Amino acid sequence: xxxxxxxxxxxxxxxxxxxQADYAVLIDRYKNKAFTMLKRMLKNDFDxxxxxxxxxxxxxxxxxxxxxxxxxxxxxxxIVYNSALTKISNAKRKIESEMSSVDDLPQxxxxxxxxxxxxxxxxxxxKKIINELPPKNAAVVTMFYLEEFSTEEISDVLKISVAxxxxxxxxxxxxxxEIIEKRNLVQEIL
Amino acid sequence: xxxxxxxxxxxxxxxELSIDENKIVHNAIENLPDIKKRYEFLLKVHLLLKDIxxxxxxxxxxxxxxxxxxxxxxxxxxxxxFMLIVLSxxxxxxxxxxxxxFSQTINTIHLNSSNETITTYSNTIGDYFSALFGKKNLSIFxxxxxxxxxxxxxxxxxxxxxxxxxxxx
Numbered sequence: 001x002x003x004x005x006x007x008x009x010x011x012x013x014x015x016x017x018x019x020q021a022d023y024a025v026l027i028d029r030y031k032n033k034a035f036t037m038l039k040r041m042l043k044n045d046f047d048x049x050x051x052x053x054x055x056x057x058x059x060x061x062x063x064x065x066x067x068x069x070x071x072x073x074x075x076x077x078x079i080v081y082n083s084a085l086t087k088i089s090n091a092k093r094k095i096e097s098e099m100s101s102v103d104d105l106p107q108x109x110x111x112x113x114x115x116x117x118x119x120x121x122x123x124x125x126x127k128k129i130i131n132e133l134p135p136k137n138a139a140v141v142t143m144f145y146l147e148e149f150s151t152e153e154i155s156d157v158l159k160i161s162v163a164x165x166x167x168x169x170x171x172x173x174x175x176x177x178e179i180i181e182k183r184n185l186v187q188e189i190l
Numbered sequence: 191x192x193x194x195x196x197x198x199x200x201x202x203x204x205x206e207l208s209i210d211e212n213k214i215v216h217n218a219i220e221n222l223p224d225i226k227k228r229y230e231f232l233l234k235v236h237l238l239l240k241d242i243x244x245x246x247x248x249x250x251x252x253x254x255x256x257x258x259x260x261x262x263x264x265x266x267x268x269x270x271x272f273m274l275i276v277l278s279x280x281x282x283x284x285x286x287x288x289x290x291x292f293s294q295t296i297n298t299i300h301l302n303s304s305n306e307t308i309t310t311y312s313n314t315i316g317d318y319f320s321a322l323f324g325k326k327n328l329s330i331f332x333x334x335x336x337x338x339x340x341x342x343x344x345x346x347x348x349x350x351x352x353x354x355x356x357x358x359x
Contacts (some may be wrong), residue, residue, distance in 0.1 A: 020259065027252045032244040037244060049247045056255045057262070126238055145239045170200035185254045186231075 004110055006070035015063060027056055030073070033147050034080050040138035042085040043131055051087050055080045070156060073147070077157045088135055129179050137172040144169055194218045194225050196232070203236050205230075273349055276342040283338070291315055 006014075006025070014022045031052065038048035058079050066075055067094060133141065136158075141174075143149040143157065151165045158165065192214060201207050202215045218225045248304075295314040 008280050019240050020263065021256070023259065024252050027255055029253055035247045036242070036244045045247075049251065052247060053251070053255055053258070057258060061262075090313075120298070121342050123243070126242070130239075141239060142242070146244055153264075165330050169204075170197055173200060173232055173235050173239070174196050176233050176239075180231075180235070184269075 009068060012063060012066065012068075015060075023060055026072070030076060033055075033142075034077070037077070037080060037139055037142040038084055040129060040130060040133070040142050041081075041135040042087060047087060047091075051083050052080070054085050058083070059065055071153070073149075074153055074156050077143065077147070077149075078159075081157055084139070102117065125185065129176060129185075131185075132179055133172055133175060137168055137175065140165060140168045141172050194222075196228070199225075199229050199232050203233055269345075269349060273342075273345055276338075276345060280338060280342055283335075 008026065008029075011022050011025050015026075016135070034055065035048055035052050038051050039045060042051065044046050059076055066072070130138065130141065139158070140154055143154050144151070149157070151162050151169070154165045155162045198207070198211070198215055202212065202219075207215060219229050220226075292315075298314060
């Protein structure tokens with residue numbers, strides 16, 4: 001119980017000293033929010049969990065390289081974000097090689113039909129709408145709203161300028177508004 | 191009146207506008223129904239996003255990660271131990287060869303003058319090396335040494351590759 005009140009830095013120092021089991025506290029601290037971000041980016045539970053596991057292993061293996069120059073959360077989310085991008089590019093390459101013709105492509109875009117949204121719980125509905133955001137936008141939205149990262153911290157994770165983070169954030173809101181309008185979900189959601 | 195676009199409305203929601211810009215946007219929202227509608231829609235989206243709840247991976251997730259970490263640590267320490275054994279074995283062989291050559295050299299040379307001793311030493315060592323790697327012993331000795339070198343080389347390469355991969359993340 002005492003362990004739960006320790007800061008990330010104190011836990012990392014303890015793990016570095018050889019208390020391997022303390023790493024579980026960090027896992028419990030970050031697993032849900034990182035999983036949510038990965039799920040929004042990768043669009044499915046299985047890949048999100050697989051990548052998240054890999055991220056925690058990577059972070060553990062490189063803990064000695066972590067010099068406390070930034071917050072652990074920023075460092076860890078960078079690992080999560082980059083791993084998700086790698087997974088997406090690998091999946092894209094696989095789909096492209098498996099695709100028999102270009103005509104198959106529009107079928108992928110039609111996976112969210114207006115009928116799917118009818119009479120669904122509002123929370124699920126919102127989740128589905130957010131899932132329509134491109135991976136980068138989904139990552140920014142999750143870090144900003146769920147992790148409550150500042151735009152500066154997000155820019156540090158994504159390695160882009162603060163202005164670009166704001167642009168992505170604003171575009172994401174506009175995009176969500178367009179999706180809601182397009183699907184005629186104004187009444188259901190608002 | 192300045193054109194009130196979505197970017198301005200978004201910055202108004204995030205409280206990023208200057209006092210003057212803020213006044214302009216505020217007035218526009220108050221007086222223009224179209225702007226008011228767009229603003230309220232964006233604000234609602236902003237509030238919906240604020241309501242996002244985090245989701246959880248499977249119940250056993252933390253346990254699975256910790257198991258993987260401990261398995262990984264065991265494998266890593268086993269690899270290190272194996273490398274140490276191979277390298278010490280190689281070291282012992284090399285030390286043995288050098289020791290044997292020196293003992294043979296010392297036994298064959300007794301009381302000589304200093305200059306002659308150095309010459310004789312180098313000649314004798316040279317002779318031993320040529321005998322060791324000569325036609326007679328080369329096939330057996332060489333094969334054993336090459337095998338050991340190959341095995342240890344492979345594990346050294348594997349270990350280096352593993353370490354490099356670890357740091358590349």
